[in-house]
Amino acid sequence: MKKDLFTINHVSKVCGISRSTILRLEDRGLLTPAYCDTKSGYRYYDNHNIAKLIQIKAFQEMGLQYNDIAEYYNSSGTSAAIAEKLENRIFILNRALEEMKLRIGDKNHLTAKIIILPDYVCYAREYSGITLADRYRDMYNLYHEACEKGYRPLASEPLFIINKRDDFYDCEFKYKETNYICCLPLEPDCASEETVTIPGCRALSVLHYGNYGNFNEVYDFLSKKVREMNLKPAGYPRTLGLVAPNTGREIKPDKYVTRLVLPIE
Numbered sequence: 001m002k003k004d005l006f007t008i009n010h011v012s013k014v015c016g017i018s019r020s021t022i023l024r025l026e027d028r029g030l031l032t033p034a035y036c037d038t039k040s041g042y043r044y045y046d047n048h049n050i051a052k053l054i055q056i057k058a059f060q061e062m063g064l065q066y067n068d069i070a071e072y073y074n075s076s077g078t079s080a081a082i083a084e085k086l087e088n089r090i091f092i093l094n095r096a097l098e099e100m101k102l103r104i105g106d107k108n109h110l111t112a113k114i115i116i117l118p119d120y121v122c123y124a125r126e127y128s129g130i131t132l133a134d135r136y137r138d139m140y141n142l143y144h145e146a147c148e149k150g151y152r153p154l155a156s157e158p159l160f161i162i163n164k165r166d167d168f169y170d171c172e173f174k175y176k177e178t179n180y181i182c183c184l185p186l187e188p189d190c191a192s193e194e195t196v197t198i199p200g201c202r203a204l205s206v207l208h209y210g211n212y213g214n215f216n217e218v219y220d221f222l223s224k225k226v227r228e229m230n231l232k233p234a235g236y237p238r239t240l241g242l243v244a245p246n247t248g249r250e251i252k253p254d255k256y257v258t259r260l261v262l263p264i265e
Contacts, residue, residue, distance in 0.1 A: 235263035
């Protein structure tokens, strides 16, 4: 029987997965060897084992964790929760790709489209200020404070600011003293009494490529699209990615990509 099977070392080579990872998958109940020699303790695997290992590797590359993969198999591939996780992953990847293409094209750009924002667990605080420098300072300090407390920023999501104003819909945007909430999305298991959950929503998204010097044009464009598309706002606008540490100091200000999103009904 063993002549038709493979050793763990051979499977490791074929699948590009370490021996320790294969054993870990067995411990988690995600893999069962085709045959175990009770005398030697050696494990042997068949084609089905190899195909499953390759599929598990693909799931991990999609961002699924071991418990997600187990749920996928336990539900015979019908888990709505896993489908939602993959949809969120696609949303994140598409957003990152769209932003990279803008930088590659190297052209000033404004586009608008409807998106769905997920729930966010955030470390947040309300401030007041006028300039972009005020917002940068407050967000930077909040980020530092959250890291000092051991909170884990969510790698897939940008920092954002909820601007508590709606006076720009019928007139040109002007900088003035305004209250705003700085929000740092965290890993979901970081939720505590200090954090808040920003609920998901349908939103109008305006993508802007370039420095922040002409951000008033972005607000004016947002207002114009709200009227053109006959949309009804359902909350304050959010500015995503408004702080350089989130994009990296290596990226020049004129290469920044920022989203202004407005919750809508």
